[in-house]
Amino acid sequence: MERPKHFLYPGAIFxxxxxxxxxTILGSCVAVCLYDPVIKIGGMNHFMLPxxxxxxxxxxxxxxxxxxxxxxxxEALGSSRSNIKAKIFGGAEIIAxxxxxxxxxxxxxxxxxxxxxxxxxxxxxxxLGGKLGRKIIFDTYTGExxxxxxxxxx
Amino acid sequence: xxNIKITDELLIEELKIRFEEKKNSLEKLEKxxxxxxxxxxxxxxxxxxxxxxxxxxxxxxxxxxxxxxxxSKNITLVKEGDWEKVNRMARLIHSEAFxxxxxxxxxxxxxxxxxxELFMExxxxxxxxxxxxxxxxxxxxxxxxxxxxxxxxxxxxxxSFTFKTDSEKLRIILSNLVDNAVKFxxxxxxxxxxxxxxxxxxxxxxxxxxxxxxxxxxxxxxxxKRLDSGINSLNRGHGLGLSINKAILxxxxxxIKIKSEKNSGTVFTVSxxxxxxxxxxxxxxxxxxIFGDDEIF
Numbered sequence: 001m002e003r004p005k006h007f008l009y010p011g012a013i014f015x016x017x018x019x020x021x022x023x024t025i026l027g028s029c030v031a032v033c034l035y036d037p038v039i040k041i042g043g044m045n046h047f048m049l050p051x052x053x054x055x056x057x058x059x060x061x062x063x064x065x066x067x068x069x070x071x072x073x074x075e076a077l078g079s080s081r082s083n084i085k086a087k088i089f090g091g092a093e094i095i096a097x098x099x100x101x102x103x104x105x106x107x108x109x110x111x112x113x114x115x116x117x118x119x120x121x122x123x124x125x126x127x128l129g130g131k132l133g134r135k136i137i138f139d140t141y142t143g144e145x146x147x148x149x150x151x152x153x154x
Numbered sequence: 155x156x157n158i159k160i161t162d163e164l165l166i167e168e169l170k171i172r173f174e175e176k177k178n179s180l181e182k183l184e185k186x187x188x189x190x191x192x193x194x195x196x197x198x199x200x201x202x203x204x205x206x207x208x209x210x211x212x213x214x215x216x217x218x219x220x221x222x223x224x225x226s227k228n229i230t231l232v233k234e235g236d237w238e239k240v241n242r243m244a245r246l247i248h249s250e251a252f253x254x255x256x257x258x259x260x261x262x263x264x265x266x267x268x269x270x271e272l273f274m275e276x277x278x279x280x281x282x283x284x285x286x287x288x289x290x291x292x293x294x295x296x297x298x299x300x301x302x303x304x305x306x307x308x309x310x311x312x313x314s315f316t317f318k319t320d321s322e323k324l325r326i327i328l329s330n331l332v333d334n335a336v337k338f339x340x341x342x343x344x345x346x347x348x349x350x351x352x353x354x355x356x357x358x359x360x361x362x363x364x365x366x367x368x369x370x371x372x373x374x375x376x377x378x379k380r381l382d383s384g385i386n387s388l389n390r391g392h393g394l395g396l397s398i399n400k401a402i403l404x405x406x407x408x409x410i411k412i413k414s415e416k417n418s419g420t421v422f423t424v425s426x427x428x429x430x431x432x433x434x435x436x437x438x439x440x441x442x443x444i445f446g447d448d449e450i451f
Binding site: 009010011012013014045051053054055056057058059060061065066069087089102124125126127137144145146147148 | 182189192193196197199200264267268269270271272273274375397398400401404405447448449450451
């Protein structure tokens with residue numbers, strides 16, 4: 001069960017053909033864990049805002065970009081679309097988020113569900129919303145995600 | 155009767171609350187619609203920029219390369235002993251190659267950011283020495299424009315100050331700021347300041363150039379945006395630098411601020427917090443999996 005670990009920062013994505021433990025910490029951010037049970041690989045993103053608004057670089061900080069990117073990445077590593085399953089986490093409403101970004105967690109969740117639906121990817125399980133942050137560990141070989149609630153985090 | 159009266163009051167109170175709520179949601183809706191319109195406009199612009207991108211990039215890569223090819227060929231033709239001429243042309247080649255290298259690095263970094271393949275490699279960085287080495291790398295460019303750097307830290311002449319951060323990313327940020335200052339400076343001075351506030355690192359780069367109008371300060375971090383674009387060969391660059399800086403700083407949880415007045419210069423100030431200890435040790439902690447209270451999905 002010993003395998004390398006990767007800490008995923010907000011705005012980054014990670015996927016590999018080798019088994020990994022991918023960990024991240026989520027507040028209002030959402031992480032989509034994609035898993036291919038056939039070839040036993042997985043990948044994760046961690047986005048902060050739902051939609052790229054055309055400002056700055058089109059990075060996976062934004063849900064619409066991050067989700068497409070992680071799907072592409074898994075396909076590039078040899079997964080076929082019909083095998084890919086998703087588990088989604090995060091999107092808590094943590095008080096003292098930016099004032100002009102109301103309901104950011106809610107909107108992050110919505111975009112994740114919408115895009116996965118559009119792309120015909122089944123959501124196997126999820127842990128979303130609420131008021132607490134989450135710490136998750138994704139085993140890319142078994143597809144198992146362990147979650148623990150944590151205190152205030154962005 | 156008194157019962158009914160109380161109910162009326164309650165009713166009015168409730169109505170007031172409902173009206174207030176409705177007003178709020180209408181305001182929110184209006185705000186959202188406005189944002190949507192703005193985004194729509196931006197996407198249109200972005201599409202247009204994208205179609206110009208290839209031609210812009212071609213110019214900025216092909217032109218320097220052509221100069222390098224021609225100049226280096228000329229060097230081979232120089233008569234023996236004419237070192238002055240060789241030196242002059244070698245300087246020109248260096249200048250073109252330096253710019254090209256700079257542009258290409260930025261393009262690759264942008265690609266890395268956009269693909270999400272960004273890692274944090276935190277170490278104890280000798281920030282002041284890093285700043286000096288960035289300044290040093292611009293020497294031929296600054297000599298050409300007869301620019302002088304002033305570097306002020308809160309440690310005086312001592313350059314041993316260290317800060318926990320990602321040195322490669324800090325170098326990119328600094329290079330882009332210095333590049334910008336060198337490009338737009340009119341006066342012969344650029345001032346770089348480095349200080350610490352609490353656990354946050356601050357670096358500012360100040361030029362005394364043409365400045366940036368308030369309207370343009372809003373859009374300066376947009377990708378490929380070049381202000382007052384024209385065929386002005388003095389203002390080279392495709393505007394990637396600042397949007398890269400913004401993206402890297404977002405990644406590092408930092409910030410960038412502009413203070414500028416038209417025709418009197420610009421100060422860019424970046425701030426970078428020390429990375430979260432918890433996240434840092436978290437990735438290295440091998441015993442994370444054995445806690446009993448984990449939920450499994």
